[in-house]
Amino acid sequence: MSSLFPALTEGPTDAPTDRPALRFGDRSLTYAELGAVADALAHRLTGHGRVAVWATAELETAVAVVAALRAGVAAVPLNPKSGEKELGHILTDSAPALVLAAPGDELPTALAGLTRLDVSIDPAAADAAATGPLPDTHASDEDPALVVYTSGTTGPPKGAVIPRRAIATTLDALADAWQWTGADVLVHGLPLFHVHGLVLGILGPLRRGGSVRHLGRFSTDGVTRELTDGATMLFGVPTMYHRIAETLPDEPALAKALSRARLLVSGSAALPVHDHERITTATGQRVIERYGMTETLMNTSVRADGEARAGTVGVPLPGVELRLVEDDGSPITSYDAETVGEIQVRGPNLFTGYLNRPDASAAAFTADGWFRTGDMAVRDPDGYVRIVGRKATDLIKSGGYKIGAGEIENALLEHPGVREAAVTGEPDADLGERIVAWVVPADPQSPPTVQELADHVARRLAPHKRPRVVHHLDTLPRNDMGKIMKRALGHG
Known part of the structure; x- marks a missing residue:
């Protein structure tokens, strides 16, 4: 060559x-x-x-x-x-x-x-x-x-x-x-x-x-x-x-x-x-x-x-x-x-x-x-690829649906009360997995509630993609490349 x-x-x-x-x-x-x-x-x-x-x-x-x-x-x-x-x-x-x-x-x-x-x-x-x-x-x-x-x-x-x-x-x-x-x-x-x-x-x-x-x-x-x-x-x-x-x-x-x-x-x-x-x-x-x-x-x-x-x-x-x-x-x-x-x-x-x-x-x-x-x-219909996450940590199977964490994270970031967000799944007896949001609030003194974020996501995406649990954090764990380390969040 x-x-x-x-x-x-x-x-x-x-x-x-x-x-x-x-x-x-x-x-x-x-x-x-x-x-x-x-x-x-x-x-x-x-x-x-x-x-x-x-x-x-x-x-x-x-x-x-x-x-x-x-x-x-x-x-x-x-x-x-x-x-x-x-x-x-x-x-x-x-x-x-x-x-x-x-x-x-x-x-x-x-x-x-x-x-x-x-x-x-x-x-x-x-x-x-x-x-x-x-x-x-x-x-x-x-x-x-x-x-x-x-x-x-x-x-x-x-x-x-x-x-x-x-x-x-x-x-x-x-x-x-x-x-x-x-x-x-x-x-x-x-x-x-x-x-x-x-x-x-x-x-x-x-x-x-x-x-x-x-x-x-x-x-x-x-x-x-x-x-x-x-x-x-x-x-x-x-x-x-x-x-x-x-x-x-x-x-x-x-x-x-x-x-x-x-x-x-x-x-x-x-x-x-x-x-x-x-x-x-x-x-x-x-x-x-x-x-x-x-x-x-x-x-x-x-x-x-x-x-x-x-x-x-x-x-x-x-x-x-x-x-x-x-x-x-x-x-x-x-x-x-x-x-x-x-x-x-x-x-x-x-x-x-x-x-x-x-x-x-x-x-x-x-x-x-x-x-x-x-x-x-x-x-997309014209062949554009949209990545929804890693199979091991970002694919959530809930209520019979395959849900990608990425689109929920994007929806959460559109909420004015959210500075950073990560989404994982955790076991749920009824749904198989429930959607969990890990949120760094824009104002730590007044973080958005679970219901507020669930309604926000349901309006933008679909009701089955709404988070059922929300954890508020000071910061998200990231590696040298800026990727969120979801395993460090305790789920996924």
């Missing part, structure tokens, strides 16, 4: 090699500089099976991953917030030859047994003697590019082996859907140990020959500054867009900056319809959503030239097959916006399996090769 990063070897097709490739705060590298430091490091990595990367939100992490890919070596991104036990499991499972880190980074004792290699971002120090061809252009489509560990909700994390083919095809499909080119300048403030922040946010712009400006830590001030200064795209998660929506009424500069953006993209969890509407009202811009996961990279997206319909994740990307199935595995053929089924996908965007887990790999696929995502959805 051709190089994952043609701009590093051939130069950006529409810009000189002195164009900025990566910028983190006040540190940056042009394409020529990135090529020099990444290739110098790549020569030191060639021949190793796997290397771990201490994946802080810094320039060194991006350089380390690019170097590994240029060397044809699989990178294992490590979450710096992981505990010793989880890190120990990942290192035992993936057996990396080295750990790459920024000079000065303090590494936990779980990494003490690994050889450490500091990542230099100084082009002047790049080893001039490190010459000769790199295997990047000769690596096979199926060669592993990344091993990304999924959050272990039912056991220790599993390492999803993502081949080079999946990265290339996903990024090229997104280029088609988003009209993404080398002229785009991306702003993001996401962590770099997962596919959203690393594959889409770093490798995506580099594959296009464009630029990345990483905020280090997300802030609305940073978004305002970068979009005002020529950036064209923003990638974020719902918690970031929620903060934007909350800040907009008092920050006209933020509204003006967002109105200039070519594309605003949200992912990793559903963006509440209420936040969509607040952002559009203030800026005239629609946030588009896409849907993916570690094992599949990206599956669907609202297209840049399509309708940005709030509450949907758009249509399957080029090359991706998607179907909904019943509990018995039979495909659902009706696109009626009502029939709930599990999403299954097939295509070149998929991983090759879980490292050292042939049992889990086999269980993840159907006999005819479709990946079982565990996500539940409905499809």
Whole structure:
């Protein structure tokens, strides 16, 4: 297959090699500089099976991953917030030859047994003697590019082996859907140990020959500054867009900056319809959503030239097959916006399996090769996908109905007395499961009552979707990506 990063070897097709490739705060590298430091490091990595990367939100992490890919070596991104036990499991499972880190980074004792290699971002120090061809252009489509560990909700994390083919095809499909080119300048403030922040946010712009400006830590001030200064795209998660929506009424500069953006993209969890509407009202811009996961990279997206319909994740990307199935595995053929089924996908965007887990790999696929995502959805008549939640935590079977938690959460968020909301199910002798709402009230001194919220939901959706129990909380438990951790709520 051709190089994952043609701009590093051939130069950006529409810009000189002195164009900025990566910028983190006040540190940056042009394409020529990135090529020099990444290739110098790549020569030191060639021949190793796997290397771990201490994946802080810094320039060194991006350089380390690019170097590994240029060397044809699989990178294992490590979450710096992981505990010793989880890190120990990942290192035992993936057996990396080295750990790459920024000079000065303090590494936990779980990494003490690994050889450490500091990542230099100084082009002047790049080893001039490190010459000769790199295997990047000769690596096979199926060669592993990344091993990304999924959050272990039912056991220790599993390492999803993502081949080079999946990265290339996903990024090229997104280029088609988003009209993404080398002229785009991306702003993001996401962590770099997962596919959203690393594959889409770093490798995506580099594959296009464009630029990345990483905020280090997300802030609305940073978004305002970068979009005002020529950036064209923003990638974020719902918690970031929620903060934007909350800040907009008092920050006209933020509204003006967002109105200039070519594309605003949200992912990793559903963006509440209420936040969509607040952002559009203030800026005239629609946030588009896409849907993916570690094992599949990206599956669907609202297209840049399509309708940005709030509450949907758009249509399957080029090359991706998607179907909904019943509990018995039979495909659902009706696109009626009502029939709930599990999403299954097939295509070149998929991983090759879980490292050292042939049992889990086999269980993840159907006999005819479709990946079982565990996500539940409905499809609109024109094929748009609406995700209603996870099969394990967000599908509530109540009174003979299959109910997705997501649409109830959106309805609750439209109530002026609700700041945040999560919905789960709990056992009920009569209904099978009853709907439980976990609400952070806008005014803790005067929270909305169960009856008030039940009536509110029944008017917007249907009576059988109303919550029967309401718990008031100060905050909802969330993970690093802003996803609500429903298992921590005590149900689901």
